[in-house]
Amino acid sequence: MLADLLEPAAKRVLALLPVLLGVSLLVFALTAVGLGDPARAMLGQRADPELVQQIRRDYALDRPVHVRYATWMSRLVRGDLGTSYHQQRPVAEIIAERLPATARLALAATVVAVVGGLAAGVAAALRPGRLLDQVLMSAAVLGISTPVFWLGMMLSLLFAVWLGWLPVSGYGDGDWANLVLPALTLGAIHTGTIARMARSNLLEVIRQEYIQTARAKGLAEWLVISKHALRNALIPVVTVIGIGIADLLVGAPLTETVFAWPGLGRMLVAAVGQRDLPVVMGAVLVFAVIYVLANLLVDLAYLLIDPRIRRDR
Amino acid sequence: MTAEALGRSSGERRGRRLTIGAALVALFAASAVLAPWVAPYDPTAVPAALSDTMLRPPGPAHPFGTDALARDLFSRVLHGGRVSLALGLGVEVVAATLGVAVGLLAGYHGGWRDSLLMRATDVVMAFPSLILAIGLIAVFERPGLDKVALVLVALGWTTIARVVRGEILSLKERDYVQAARALGVGHGTILIRHLLPNAVGPIIVAATIGVGSNMIAEAGLSFLGLGAQAPTISWGSMLAEGQTFLTSAPWVAFFPGAALLLAVLGMNVLGDALRDFLDPRWRD
């Protein structure tokens, strides 16, 4: 079975390259031709025009866009992500500092979303139409439509300020207590989506004939559900999880801002604001890699779950 | 639970869901259309005696209270609805159409088409929306809802494309499809008559979720100043305004937030109900 997976896995990893190329090209183009001058942004309210010109020369900002992109690319293939304009440190160093915090948050939020979503979805699907179902699905919609900022603020007020159980903000020294609120906030959005998808697909599968047959044979309900239904219902759910990871990375900036979490999302937003191009490119690249790898796992999961898909590859 | 029992109770449930969903959506649609006539005050007028009437809690004169510029919140929520709903729906219609097309092509044909389209999807999905939004503003030199719509369409088709592709991939191996191919039925017919209707369920669910997420994404971009520019009002820009006063004057954010929530809820419930009617597998 493992051999079956190897080829598609390898294909996926190779597919990483054009994606990275595409993303990097688009981002570079947009940020480079964009409104706002990194050299000017480095200086304060009062900027000597000659100094601005000099900085532009120092950072090769006066070259045409395609030349700058080519330079960036050539450095990249040698493993050099460049130097931040704003902090004058290697971009790789800056990203390495922030990655652990973002990874912890994204992972924790995914766990929250998957566990919460599946549990809610399954519970709702077992008793469709009943009170539990209505309540859970309303909560799911609430989770999806509540703005991240609002949810974060509310949770923070309740658990951190009024009850004092958890810290208000910050990474702390890496203890899990600091992780709880941000993870709940970030994970809430996808809990709802996963719950709804899980429920709807589970219900669909339950109706199918072979399930009825299995039931008729007298197999215990939970056995039926877990073995047959869940497996097939998982496909769209796995899709959603895959999409969710991308969204998490993108939704992270707001959560990180509310909870003063020192992650990559917040850094990306700040770098865009400062027109710190090397940092922007580095961060986007990292996001893209994470995203593609996550989808690699998702696709592998597909293959494991549904044998029929394998044949086509 | 026998099949019969399932069918009867779900028929009732279906009917009730349809009513609730349709009612909510109709309510919002109506208030959006009728806003200019129903709204008691001019939503953008700032009264001269600002400090007296700003940030008033809900009361007889102002059912939803007033905001930081002493404007009537109820009128603003009504007017904001026009923009938010139109944006959410409009973007989703375009994005879903694109997404379905891509998903069908990729899922059905497979091979190099699939790879190419999925690569494109990957590129778009790996692309941070924030950068696209700022980039568009940079290129056109002005922020606004039209840029927001562009961003959301450009990024929004991917979810449905993936869902459709996933469905098609598993559906196309089914016996009846194989049989149809064996009988020589054309690709197009198979896609439209056999595969698409079965994928409709997830598409509708994804699309209704999509409308809601578009409206919420607009709120997110508004936080960063990339959304509606005054005097245009949207629920998103109202939420962005309200977040400053979350603890001191919560109604400023609460009412547009509640409106957004209910609108999204209505969409989703309606979507579920529609799915029940459209999806052949759900019919008894």
Add this chain to the structure above:
Amino acid sequence: MKGLRLLPLLCLLLAAGPADAQGGKPVGTLRGVFISDPPTLDPAQATDTTSSAVVRQLFDTLVELDEQLQPGPGLAERWTVSSDQRVYTFVLRAGVKFHNGRVMGAADVKFSFERAARGKRPWVFEKIVGAPAFIKGGAGEIPGVRVVDERTVELTLAKPFAPFLHLMAYDAASIVPREAAQRLGPGFASHPVGTGAFRLKEWRRDDRVVLEAFAEHFRGAPHLERVVFRIIPAEITRFNDYKAGNLDVTDIPTGHCRAVKADPALRAQVAIWPTLGTHAVRFNVEKPPFNDRRMRLAVAHAIDPSAIVQGLLEGCVIAGRGILPPTLPGYHTGVTAPGLDRARARQLLAEAGFPGGRGLSPITYHFNTSDLNQRIAELLQAQLREVGITLELRRLDWAAHLKVVDEGAVTMFRQAWIADYPDPENFLTVLFHSRNIGAAGNTSRYRSPELDRLFDQADVMPPGPARFKVYQDAEQRLLDDGAWITLYHYASRALIRPAVKGLERSPLSTAPEFLAPLRKVRIE
């Protein structure tokens, strides 16, 4: 956190003498907060307030400003100024140590100034003889900075400049040790070495900056043992952290001023004081319609700043008419500006050729992204609508806003200006001299030979009321010409725990980034 709160108690029990005067054993931790991560801790590279807030604690300057903004001895124990106002001779204190143990000398002053002149704020040193050539790369040193002996430095200016001592108190003029700066190169920005009362202990990017006491500071060890600055971008989160007891100082979030002042739990901790900043509306006077003075004055008469001050900002900022803020030396209490007078506004509009606003296309108002700016802009939009002027709002992020404003691609825009040093020159000359058109400060693109003459004249006058009179004259002319419409002057709105003593309410410090010397602070 709880453990740290017990520490002062323990130390009080164990300590021998009073921890009152600086020079006792450092005790206690001040927990402050920043809005964003400082990009650099190198005084030569810093251009923002956050970096300055930390640099001020890690480094010292020759001259220091007290709470009344008067220059006093810093690293220099005394100085003399020549009769022609051009030569400043500073005598340095003896035995001042850097954090690395070495004693500071005059050579370090020359090195630091030349290094900073080639940094991001060259304008601080431009007045010194030979500096412009050095900055451009032509010369190998600044001849105007002369090391007389181990403890004496002589600075010669090309022309007299009254606020020069203020420039010497500016954090760009901090003294750094040559060997550390040369050895670390760009790494100096994250491993700063200075003479300040605190040194850098830990810097977790985007999370916190931790300073620890430098016991051998030339004024004696500071009272505080540690200072922790957490970095919290969202203002409500800072507020929540303060309420939860995790911060000792913070700023009051926008829109909460009245509520906080009325809150019995917090009202005693509120501290509001005027600072040296102004929030204004400016015009590009090169482009229609604001090349016409009548149009500018029409807008000035249509705006009601009190709605902003009393309403939006809940009376927690300083109302003002002039360009110069009230705490600035040289402020003129008698300054007048066009006030709210809608009839006059309509009349001027008609005179300019747009009766009732007819024929006038919508005017674009540019401002940078922020909740408050958005609300102010909408208020202005509503106020101008009353006289028939339609405002189209254009909200851009900071970097984009800077670009369009610097290039003159704007008609009417928001301008905030915060003093670098407390002198009218830093406002008026920088903002309106024709040589500063563009990014250098004159974004109005204002060109007036008479005003240029006034500015040049005041530049070289000796400090005193006569010099201020010249600036006040210029200010009044600018206001009469409608070149600048002040909406309000800045105030620092802070929450400070009662246990925190000695934190200066300096007009240079805006919460939460206090530029005041933290060595004077103690926690009781």
